[in-house]
Amino acid sequence: MTIDITGRSASEISADLRTRIERGELAPGTLLPPVRTLATDLGVNRNTVVAAYRQLAQAGLVEARGRGGTRVADRAAVAQEGYAPDTVLRDVGTGNPDPARIPDPTAALARSARPVLYGEPVIDPGLEAWARGWMTEELPQDDVRITVTSGASDAIERLLAQALQRDDAVALEDPCFLSALHTVRTGGYRAVPVPVDAEGMTVDGLRAALAAGVRAVVCTPRAHNPTGASLSAERAAQLRAVLAAHPYVLVIEDDHFSLLSRAPLHSVIGPSQRRWARIRSMSKFLGPDTCLAVTASDPDTADGLGVRLTPGTTWVSHILQRLTLALVTDDEVRAGIEEAAEHYARRNAAFAEALTARGLAVRPGDGLNLWVPLPVPAAGVREDLMHRGWLVREGDPFFLGEGERGSFLRLTVHDLDEEAARTLADDIAAVAGVSGARRPGARGGRIEV
Incomplete structure (x- = not known):
């Protein structure tokens, strides 16, 4: 199939192909011309075509398949967690x-309601005090700031948005938690895979990702989803050593299983790291509908998150914050x-x-x-x-x-x-x-x- 593509700049080439895809002229699976061939046909630099294809890939319109070439993507929905509705299986x-193992919030909810007005602190003081002690395990930094978001995915999205630009590269574990993968792709970032083995993220994989120019690393220190791997003490130390040479790369530690984990926490956040965040969600032990996560981070990263969580916009409900505190501090x-x-x-x-x-x-x-x-x-x-x-x-x-x-x-x-x-x-x-x-x-x- 011959495709008559036009354009002299990356944006013009990308716009021409996007129009054709959206009009249905190029069906899912259609193979686009090789970069070198299209560059020759249009009389442009090879890097111009590479940039155009990359723009399309970040928009989810094409997929780069290595030796299989670049093809129009299938616009099917991205896989998500959760049960399948309308099935008899x-x-x-x-x-x-x-x-059956999610705590009943009824009694705690009755103790959690009071009016909260504009201008009050966005983080409940009681929850912040409790979280500060909980979140600083194995953190070498002294100045730790606490932020509350609407779940771990919300935290990751905001963390990346305040530190990166579209098309920046992010290191993700491979295989990867579906929500993190979806967040990176919809944010317009480039996912760089880092293999996972029985001890978690691999050292050689992280080293290769950093050499490829990633500006952020998302790592699951324990109960990796989907493999169940947890970082060993030795592996975590090796990863910290690699990251020490890249102090301004944003390191996001997603400790999603926290209170339920049977593995000890071995952190990848070292003393020389300047941009870092640890996230702990409540969804696994208080239920997905809790929609609350606590993030510990360096001051600059916390400030970036705080801009997105000002009163009157998107702060997390204080009722939900106090309910969470009441539950996690209840002995039963x-x-x-x-x-x-x-x-x-x-x-x-x-x-x-x-x-x-x-x-x-x-x-x-x-x-x-x-x-x-x-x-x-x-x-x-x-x-x-x-x-x-x-x-x-x-x-x-x-x-x-x-x-x-x-x-x-x-x-x-x-x-x-x-x-x-x-x-x-x-x-x-x-x-x-x-x-x-x-x-x-x-x-x-x-x-x-």
């Missing part, structure tokens, strides 16, 4: 906490959070053992989910499991890079009873072609509730 791909609620943490860890470990006994080696990790490697393509496994009554989530949407991905499922199984868990493990093993690996009486063959 048993959904084990939700990424949700167990609703904290005991329930600890029980939930043990429940998630126990159920994930049991299911991982069950799959391992059936021939699929699975490492439980930390968090709400299990990352299951498969010996066959995940798409076929997903389809076969649907015929057996299960809705699972494939691993592909979590990946950024175009390299070797492998085949994975991300499962949320902590709310399955023993019978359902055993059936799911049997079904996964069967459709993955390893059902014969299970031995009677093998460790992990029985799943205890």
